[in-house]
Amino acid sequence: MKQILRLRINNQNYEVYAPIHKTLLEILREDLNLTGTKHGCELGECGTCTVLIDGEPVLSCLILPVAVQGRAITTIEGMADGIMPHPLQTAFAELGAAQCGYCTPGMLLTSKALLDQNPQPTRDEIKHALAGNLCRCTGYTKIYEAVEQASKT
Amino acid sequence: MLRLPPFEYLAPKNLADAAQLLAQYGDDAMLVAGGTDLFPNMKRRQMTPKFVIGLNALRELRGIKNENGNVVIGAGTTLTQISQSLNLSALATAAGLVSSPQLRNAGTIGGNLCLDTRCNYYDQTFFWRKAIGFCMKKDGDICLVAPGGNRCWAISSTDCAPVAVALDASVRLVGPKGERVIAAAELYRDDGMDYLTKARDEILTEIILPPADGLRSTYLKLRRRNSIDFPILGVAAAVRVAPNGIVEHARIILGAIASHPVQAIDAEKILIGQRLSDDVIAAAADAAFKPAKPMDNADAAYAWRKKMVRVYVRRALTELKEQN
Numbered sequence: 001m002k003q004i005l006r007l008r009i010n011n012q013n014y015e016v017y018a019p020i021h022k023t024l025l026e027i028l029r030e031d032l033n034l035t036g037t038k039h040g041c042e043l044g045e046c047g048t049c050t051v052l053i054d055g056e057p058v059l060s061c062l063i064l065p066v067a068v069q070g071r072a073i074t075t076i077e078g079m080a081d082g083i084m085p086h087p088l089q090t091a092f093a094e095l096g097a098a099q100c101g102y103c104t105p106g107m108l109l110t111s112k113a114l115l116d117q118n119p120q121p122t123r124d125e126i127k128h129a130l131a132g133n134l135c136r137c138t139g140y141t142k143i144y145e146a147v148e149q150a151s152k153t
Numbered sequence: 154m155l156r157l158p159p160f161e162y163l164a165p166k167n168l169a170d171a172a173q174l175l176a177q178y179g180d181d182a183m184l185v186a187g188g189t190d191l192f193p194n195m196k197r198r199q200m201t202p203k204f205v206i207g208l209n210a211l212r213e214l215r216g217i218k219n220e221n222g223n224v225v226i227g228a229g230t231t232l233t234q235i236s237q238s239l240n241l242s243a244l245a246t247a248a249g250l251v252s253s254p255q256l257r258n259a260g261t262i263g264g265n266l267c268l269d270t271r272c273n274y275y276d277q278t279f280f281w282r283k284a285i286g287f288c289m290k291k292d293g294d295i296c297l298v299a300p301g302g303n304r305c306w307a308i309s310s311t312d313c314a315p316v317a318v319a320l321d322a323s324v325r326l327v328g329p330k331g332e333r334v335i336a337a338a339e340l341y342r343d344d345g346m347d348y349l350t351k352a353r354d355e356i357l358t359e360i361i362l363p364p365a366d367g368l369r370s371t372y373l374k375l376r377r378r379n380s381i382d383f384p385i386l387g388v389a390a391a392v393r394v395a396p397n398g399i400v401e402h403a404r405i406i407l408g409a410i411a412s413h414p415v416q417a418i419d420a421e422k423i424l425i426g427q428r429l430s431d432d433v434i435a436a437a438a439d440a441a442f443k444p445a446k447p448m449d450n451a452d453a454a455y456a457w458r459k460k461m462v463r464v465y466v467r468r469a470l471t472e473l474k475e476q477n
Contacts, residue, residue, distance in 0.1 A: 132253025
């Protein structure tokens with residue numbers, strides 16, 4: 001069953017003709033070429049495919065695009081302001097808060113949602129907010145430090 | 154890629170339409186709200202409905218309101234929203250301990266209460282299950298946990314159900330023949346496959362909490378990691394203590410040790426009429442430990458999970474003793 005999906009991603013409107021059972025992750029990567037969103041476990045256990053819907057972090061591997069039509073979807077491609085990186089992206093780069101980098105898009109978007117709601121989080125609040133994003137390089141400390149640095153800029 | 158099997162998606166505009174669609178398509182249809190339980194299961198081919206009925210557009214299923222002193226929670230309210238509602242006491246605690254922030258932003262209270270039962274031999278990909286031999290819960294006819302038996306031992310792994318039972322909550326079920334309200338405890342059945350008494354054509358629409366009336370409650374969750382993991386033991390406890398310190402009412406409900414939330418009746422009886430002294434708490438914890446029979450089908454050694462029942466019941470009751 002194919003259908004036209006109307007999606008608003010990074011403040012841009014997209015129309016996609018695709019099977020209804022493709023997940024948002026698959027549509028982003030395979031139909032819209034927005035490959036910044038990574039696929040990890042695809043079962044909701046790793047947080048790598050996190051995107052923001054109306055500002056809230058959710059997992060694109062478990063979302064049907066048909067159910068989020070008309071809502072504001074933000075992917076990692078929409079995080080920078082033109083060529084200006086988001087303060088979180090700058091902080092992640094400056095502090096080396098990425099090792100292999102695979103979890104980074106999800107980490108950045110989840111951190112952005114946190115800072116948008118709570119601009120000065122404590123270390124504990126950062127840990128709780130990022131509790132659904134796994135980093136298999138286990139580089140968590142630098143990620144927490146980068147979020148703290150970004151919260152001060 | 155682990156992809157969803159093809160299906161047709163139906164988006165009812167209101168509850169009546171949803172109920173009608175469910176009645177029309179019967180066993181070929183399944184409901185989805187947040188999708189955090191159903192979609193992983195579908196990707197593993199544990200479920201392959203021809204029709205998926207999406208409930209997330211139904212505003213009438215969302216929100217928390219007060220009605221005649223009761224707190225009425227729409228089944229489509231997200232776990233994040235519940236976890237931030239402090240007047241829901243232990244239910245907010247349990248909702249806040251489900252999986253991860255991303256899953257709680259999508260997952261709903263109704264979905265968590267109806268969560269599919271879980272088992273190491275069942276929550277695997279189709280390839281894995283085929284390789285080891287299918288179990289009776291899906292595609293096979295034996296139980297790989299207890300092959301000599303004739304029942305399924307998949308585990309009730311919802312965090313919110315033990316709390317809902319401990320708080321004497323009820324749930325509203327809407328179906329083609331009308332609606333009914335049943336106690337949360339009666340929603341569950343001791344059967345890993347047929348674990349809900351909700352009929353397939355009924356929709357769980359509300360959770361109704363009676364007035365707290367001084368009830369103290371808590372929920373403790375055991376798991377390997379402090380995030381993402383399902384419980385391998387959940388303890389929901391609630392007591393009402395008279396001004397003179399005597400326990401008048403007690404509920405201890407164990408989650409994730411059986412196919413349904415288990416009421417530790419003997420432990421409750423020990424508490425009634427007593428003060429929450431260390432000795433009474435230890436005796437109640439012991440009484441809750443005895444009937445708990447976790448099986449070897451979840452994370453961690455099952456003997457250790459059983460031992461932890463005593464520890465967690467003691468901790469929960471100690472917390473209630475200090476709670477005011």
